[in-house]
Amino acid sequence: MRLNQYIAHHTKYSRREADKLIESGRVNIEKTKATLQSVLQEGASVFIDGKRIVPKEQFTCIVYHKQKGELVSKSDERGRRVIYDSLESRFKHFVYVGRLDFASEGLLILTDSTPVAKALMESHLERTYLIKIDGEVTKEMINAMEEGLVSEDARVGGHSKSEIVAMEFAAFAYYEILKNDKKYSKLKVSITEGKNRELRRFFGVFGREVLDLRRIAYGFVNLNALPCGKKRYFTKEEYKSLHTFLKEHSTKESKKIESRH
Template identity: 30%
Template sequence: MNENLIRLNKYLSEAGYCSRRAADKLIDAGRVTINGEVPEMGTKVSPDDVVCVDGKEVKNNKNKFVYLAFNKPIGIVCTTDTRVEKDNIIDFINYPKRIFPIGRLDKPSEGLIFLTDDGDIVNKILRASNNHEKEYIVTVDKPISQTFIERMANGVPIMDTVTKKCYVEKLDSHTFKIILTQGLNRQIRRMCEYLNYEVQTLKRVRIMNILLDVPVGKYREFTDSELKELNTLLEESTKTFVPKSHSRRSK
């Protein structure tokens, strides 16, 4: 029977209610009950227990998660707080089930972002040490020099650190492709600013094995093969990360 017990924060995460970190805050605030009782942090629950948040039951339908690939338009904000932001991603999509974005894509940017109700996969993808590839197409305000490409690829000092080495390729006079394994705030824009370039457009076209292939403002569900490969990549990355491509990323 003990094999069926899981920690309360994991239960809420797997139920798609929120991330484990957010669940810990709800538990600490006394907003979560198990069978009508306020539990202690770290309490485990069984499939027969009734878990409620603010008096409303949260059911864990573990195998019925939603995984969406969404092409975020410029001007939409990646937040679940619909009270704060008018142009938020949740209201824009208006999905019939409670979902939340994985990571962020800033307001002036567009492109691929994942949305799900699977809190467990959120934790795995956001774990910084996992080095998940994210690919972007960027246009800047003036011609791109070879020096710019080399400096972007070898690391730029921003936000009291130096960015990781990455793959950068010039596509035309004002456009380049960059593949990051980091997620610093406004990273590409800050890197360009440091080198005296200004980003004009920024589009994310790939996250790990998922490609952007839907029109702006539209979404689709992951295919079974995509989800299977994604889970394989996540399983591998929680152990030891070994780059599979883009050898120019070597240290």
């Protein structure tokens, strides 16, 4: 593992911040001053400002069923309810993986490990949603779900204060039309990104308002029958899948870094 990656994985610092610490001479490997070219041998101790980094092998992940009318945020200057108002105080330091907007509900992963949250957010794991829109599903919408779409004006469905205008939508990983009617339609869709109000903006391009949006899965984690406003810990199988995912993610990241040098 690269030194900056090790520091980022076991401390609050990012890789970029770790590089700055190394460059400023604040990092030692054993008793030797570290450099950006230093190789970290397995089992070696790393120190920042003379304090040894204790490897963090354990982390905790929970699934929370976010309610409508809650913000995925630590706090809100307007006094609106945030997800941490529904969670016990021992989860106040947990980091959320991605967001769901104020009017949406469903599965939200939180963890006490920033590297884990970052890896999950940056991944192309499928995010699956149940959606209700006003009006019918057209052939144009189906083509866009299958082939992707570039829109120069994707403001409809976005937040009124958002500066995003144009948006590129990747082809959906999966879609199923559960009900198609002129009054309203229901779909089950999976996407591999998580852009700002992506699904609301996508259907907004076609003049459709998303009336209901519920995330029911994030990769290998499923909402199942978890009640709205409740949380649960990851199951053994989910932790097992997560460890496999993290191992693969770490390998990919290392290869990316090596290819740049």
